[in-house]
Amino acid sequence: MGAGYTPSQTIGPFFHDALLDRDRSELVARDHRSATQIRGAIYDGAGEVVTDAMVEIWQANPAGRYDDPEDDRGDLPLDEDFTGFGRSGTETGEFSFVTLKPGPVPGPDGRPQAPHVMVSIFARGLLRRLVTRLYFPDEPDANAADPILSSIEDPALRDTLIARDEGDALRFDVRLQGENQTAFFEL
Amino acid sequence: MSQQPTTENAGSRREDSGRQPPYLYPDYVSTRLRAPEKPLIILPKTLSDTTGPAYGRGPVGELDHDLTRQHAGEPLGERIIVHGRVLDGDGRPVRGNLIEIWQANSAGRYTHQKDQHPAPLDPNFSGAGRCLTDGEGRYRFITVKPGAYPWKNHPNAWRPAHIHLSLFGEAFRSRLITQMYFPGDPLFGQDPIFQSVRDPEAQRRMISTFDLEATEPEWALGYRFDVVLEGRGATPMERA
Numbered sequence: 001m002g003a004g005y006t007p008s009q010t011i012g013p014f015f016h017d018a019l020l021d022r023d024r025s026e027l028v029a030r031d032h033r034s035a036t037q038i039r040g041a042i043y044d045g046a047g048e049v050v051t052d053a054m055v056e057i058w059q060a061n062p063a064g065r066y067d068d069p070e071d072d073r074g075d076l077p078l079d080e081d082f083t084g085f086g087r088s089g090t091e092t093g094e095f096s097f098v099t100l101k102p103g104p105v106p107g108p109d110g111r112p113q114a115p116h117v118m119v120s121i122f123a124r125g126l127l128r129r130l131v132t133r134l135y136f137p138d139e140p141d142a143n144a145a146d147p148i149l150s151s152i153e154d155p156a157l158r159d160t161l162i163a164r165d166e167g168d169a170l171r172f173d174v175r176l177q178g179e180n181q182t183a184f185f186e187l
Numbered sequence: 188m189s190q191q192p193t194t195e196n197a198g199s200r201r202e203d204s205g206r207q208p209p210y211l212y213p214d215y216v217s218t219r220l221r222a223p224e225k226p227l228i229i230l231p232k233t234l235s236d237t238t239g240p241a242y243g244r245g246p247v248g249e250l251d252h253d254l255t256r257q258h259a260g261e262p263l264g265e266r267i268i269v270h271g272r273v274l275d276g277d278g279r280p281v282r283g284n285l286i287e288i289w290q291a292n293s294a295g296r297y298t299h300q301k302d303q304h305p306a307p308l309d310p311n312f313s314g315a316g317r318c319l320t321d322g323e324g325r326y327r328f329i330t331v332k333p334g335a336y337p338w339k340n341h342p343n344a345w346r347p348a349h350i351h352l353s354l355f356g357e358a359f360r361s362r363l364i365t366q367m368y369f370p371g372d373p374l375f376g377q378d379p380i381f382q383s384v385r386d387p388e389a390q391r392r393m394i395s396t397f398d399l400e401a402t403e404p405e406w407a408l409g410y411r412f413d414v415v416l417e418g419r420g421a422t423p424m425e426r427a
């Protein structure tokens with residue numbers, strides 16, 4: 001594992017002009033009738049808000065299809081205008097995305113996965129990105145059956161992956177350390 | 188339930204080998220409050236991570252790969268050509284893939300607001316570029332050699348000259364942000380970011396090589412930097 005791969009290094013503090021010069025935080029227009037806003041803060045081990053991170057998301061479309069040739073399930077529609085990729089900084093204290101809720105996608109052993117968004121976090125002090133997942137609060141049954149969520153034994157840790165409904169947006173705060181640390185994945 | 192919870196402790200399978208950096212590397216002070224403390228959860232391969240954004244869609248301008256031609260005049264410093272190939276773990280080229288780079292100017296200063304290093308800014312250098320890999324996975328940038336710069340990690344700390352690179356690869360799992368260094372830099376030994384990769388072979392994979400063939404007479408020195416990313420790694424069973 002890992003033989004021959006180029007090692008990861010931190011994004012450092014000076015990436016903004018290169019990586020955030022174009023706004024990629026809105027995967028659909030704000031006035032799209034199904035637009036969902038996702039926002040959250042990242043907290044370090046001292047409880048301070050991390051303002052120099054970059055967050056990226058990757059997700060399926062509402063039909064549960066990924067916009068990638070690897071997902072060749074031709075019976076499911078693709079939407080040309082929806083790539084499923086987004087990127088946001090945290091300079092304001094929060095990252096923010098406007099997107100569409102993804103549909104369910106196949107998981108290991110063919111069991112379906114609950115709707116979820118893949119999340120990568122890059123920052124100064126992170127020599128490798130952190131990977132987590134955002135799940136939706138209005139999917140209790142699908143979440144309970146999700147093979148990834150249900151592989152996490154500690155219910156408190158599992159709950160860190162479920163966004164909170166704030167009415168106008170979903171909140172997904174990320175805690176890098178401490179008792180309430182977010183669940184992170186090894187790919 | 189067929190899926191047993193699988194977790195791994197601080198020394199993960201990637202870190203154990205020293206071929207990837209650990210999250211916690213106390214010599215790099217910023218890792219202390221940012222490295223996760225709980226074991227990582229092993230994520231089985233699914234379409235969610237064997238797919239991904241190659242992100243060849245954002246328009247790439249004709250001069251985005253040439254950081255020496257983004258302003259009215261030419262930047263100061265040693266003009267260099269940085270080129271190479273992006274490959275997956277099986278040696279296959281990664282095609283049409285976005286590469287984004289950023290770097291300090293030849294005096295070691297970023298245009299970024301937060302860079303307070305008292306070295307001169309260069310009005311003819313912004314230090315940001317992008318390009319797409321071609322059908323063979325090749326890429327090429329023209330820029331100037333970045334200077335070393337000080338930082339406050341420890342007394343008299345200096346970063347070796349480096350160019351930051353961001354790559355997508357073919358899948359969510361292949362996403363990589365790294366730094367390219369220059370051969371023979373005397374600052375490697377005291378740099379905790381470079382040293383966080385413990386395996387000497389893996390360290391070598393972060394160092395470009397001088398490339399006389401890519402060097403253009405009377406004009407620019409060539410450096411070669413190949414990048415190897417994880418592939419999709421999907422198996423038919425997981426595609427169910």
Ligand SMILES: [Fe+3]
Pocket residue numbers: 012014291346349351
């Ligand atoms: Fe840097």
